[in-house]
Amino acid sequence: MEQSNTPQPNRQPQTNKFFYWLKNSITARMLMVGFLIIVLLIPLSYINSLINERALRQADVVKEINEKWGNNVVVYGPILKLPYKTYSETKTYNEKTKTYFKETETHINYAYIFPESLHTDANVDSKPLKRGNFESAVFTTVMDFSGEFIPANLDAKGIKTEDIIWDKASIIIKTSNLKGIRSEMVLKMNAEEYSFQSNYNNNSNSHNRLDILESSFIKAEDLSDDHNDTFNIQIVFNGTEQIDLIPIGKTTTMKMISNWADPSFIGNYLPNDETKEISKDGFKADWKVLHINRAFSQQHLNNIPDLREFAFGTKFMVMVDEYQKSERSAKYGFLVIALTFLIFFLIQTMSKIQIHPFQYLMIGLALTMFYTLLVSISEHSNFLNAYLVAGIAVVALITLYSRSILKSNKFSVLIGTSLTALYAFIYVIIQLENYALLVGSIGLFIILAIVMFVSRKIDWSND
Structure with missing residues (x-):
C-alpha cells in the first residue's frame, strides 16, 4: 500500500494558544x-x-509594671463620717400580767457629709518606665487637699442633733491606689492633727474597688456648730496612666501641674480653657465644678454612693505607641x-x-x-x-x-x-x-x- 505524501495542515494545539494568550493578553x-x-x-x-x-x-508587661509601681489614682474624699442613734420599739406580751412590755432598742447608723469646699493642688512628676522593649507612663504626685465642712445639720434627714455621737466622728478617704501611697497621711483639722489607717473593704471581688482610709476619732470640739471647720491633707502617690478626682465639694477646684507633654483630659468635666497650658515641657490645668453641675447631694445616710461616673482628671498618654x-x-x-x-x-x-x-x-x-x-x-x-x-x-x-x-x-x-x-x-x-x-x-x-x-x-x- 502506498503512503500518501500529501502534507498535513499544521494545527497549533489549543494549549499553546492558551499560553500565548496568557503571555500577551x-x-x-x-x-x-x-x-x-x-x-x-x-x-x-x-x-x-x-x-x-x-x-x-x-x-501584659505594662500591667505588670503598673502593679509594681502603683495603679491609676482615684481620690474620693475627704468625707465626714458621723455616727448617730436611731431607736426601735418592740412589744412583748406577758402571760402572767396579761400586759404588753415595751422595750426600746438603740441602733448606730452613719451619716456621710461632703465638704462645703474642696481644693486640690496636684504636682505630678511623670516619666516613661521601660521594661525590655515596652514602656508605660508612671508618675509620682503630691496632692494637697484643703477645704472646709459647714456645721452638720441633719434635721432635714429626721436626725436630731442630740442623737449624733460627736466624739466618734471621723474622716474617710477612698482611693483606688492604696499600695501606691508613699507618705504618712495626717489630717489637720482646725488646729489638731489626726492620723489615718486603712479600713478593710470587703468588696474584694470588684476589679475597680476603692479602698477606705479612715482617720482617728475627731475631737468633738473640732466639729464646731458655730463656724466652718477647715482641713488640710497631703497624700503622695506612685501611680500609672491617670489621676481622677470625684467632685464632692459643693465647690470643687483642682490645679494640676506636670512635666508630661501629652495629657488627655478625661471625665465629666474639662479644665478651663483660659488657664490651660500645654507645651513640650509639660502642662498646667485648672478645673472648677459647682454643686449645680452634678446630680448628687452633700449628705448621705447609711452608705457612701458610688460616684465615679462624675470623676474628672488627666490621662498621661503614651502617644500612639510603636x-x-x-x-x-x-x-x-x-x-x-x-x-x-x-x-x-x-x-x-x-x-x-x-x-x-x-x-x-x-x-x-x-x-x-x-x-x-x-x-x-x-x-x-x-x-x-x-x-x-x-x-x-x-x-x-x-x-x-x-x-x-x-x-x-x-x-x-x-x-x-x-x-x-x-x-x-x-x-x-x-x-x-x-x-x-x-x-x-x-x-x-x-x-x-x-x-x-x-x-x-x-x-x-x-x-
Whole structure:
C-alpha cells in the first residue's frame, strides 16, 4: 500500500494558544496581578496577627509594671463620717400580767457629709518606665487637699442633733491606689492633727474597688456648730496612666501641674480653657465644678454612693505607641502592594517588557517583609528609625531587582522614586490624627489621577 505524501495542515494545539494568550493578553496580565495581590493578603494577615500578639505582650508587661509601681489614682474624699442613734420599739406580751412590755432598742447608723469646699493642688512628676522593649507612663504626685465642712445639720434627714455621737466622728478617704501611697497621711483639722489607717473593704471581688482610709476619732470640739471647720491633707502617690478626682465639694477646684507633654483630659468635666497650658515641657490645668453641675447631694445616710461616673482628671498618654503605628502601617499593606504592582503592570504594558508572575511574587514578598522589619526594629529603637531602616532596605531591594528584570535605569529609578514617595505618604498619614482621613483621601485621589493620565494612551482593543 502506498503512503500518501500529501502534507498535513499544521494545527497549533489549543494549549499553546492558551499560553500565548496568557503571555500577551493585557486582560490575562491584569487577572494574574489581581490573583497575586489576593495571595499576598495571606502573609499580610499573619503579619497583623504578629503585631497583635506583640501588642498583647506589651499590655501584659505594662500591667505588670503598673502593679509594681502603683495603679491609676482615684481620690474620693475627704468625707465626714458621723455616727448617730436611731431607736426601735418592740412589744412583748406577758402571760402572767396579761400586759404588753415595751422595750426600746438603740441602733448606730452613719451619716456621710461632703465638704462645703474642696481644693486640690496636684504636682505630678511623670516619666516613661521601660521594661525590655515596652514602656508605660508612671508618675509620682503630691496632692494637697484643703477645704472646709459647714456645721452638720441633719434635721432635714429626721436626725436630731442630740442623737449624733460627736466624739466618734471621723474622716474617710477612698482611693483606688492604696499600695501606691508613699507618705504618712495626717489630717489637720482646725488646729489638731489626726492620723489615718486603712479600713478593710470587703468588696474584694470588684476589679475597680476603692479602698477606705479612715482617720482617728475627731475631737468633738473640732466639729464646731458655730463656724466652718477647715482641713488640710497631703497624700503622695506612685501611680500609672491617670489621676481622677470625684467632685464632692459643693465647690470643687483642682490645679494640676506636670512635666508630661501629652495629657488627655478625661471625665465629666474639662479644665478651663483660659488657664490651660500645654507645651513640650509639660502642662498646667485648672478645673472648677459647682454643686449645680452634678446630680448628687452633700449628705448621705447609711452608705457612701458610688460616684465615679462624675470623676474628672488627666490621662498621661503614651502617644500612639510603636505597635499601634505598626498596625496602622500594615493596614496600608494592600494599598502598597496594589499600587506597586500597578506601576510594574503599566511599565510592562507600555514598554512590552515581559515580567514573569514569579517576579511579581518576589516583589510582593519583599513588600510584606517591610512590616516584619518594622515591627522587629521598632522594639529596639523608635518608630521613625525603624520606618527609615525598613523602608530604605525594601526600596533598595526592589529597585535593584527591577533593574535586573526591566533592563532599564529609567524604569528602576521610577520605581524607586514611586516607592519612596508612597512610604513617605503613608508615614505622614500615620503621624496625623485629626487630618489622617482628609490627607489620605486627597493623596489617593492624586494617585488615581496620575494613573488615569499615564494609562490614557494604552490601546485596550488589541487584547
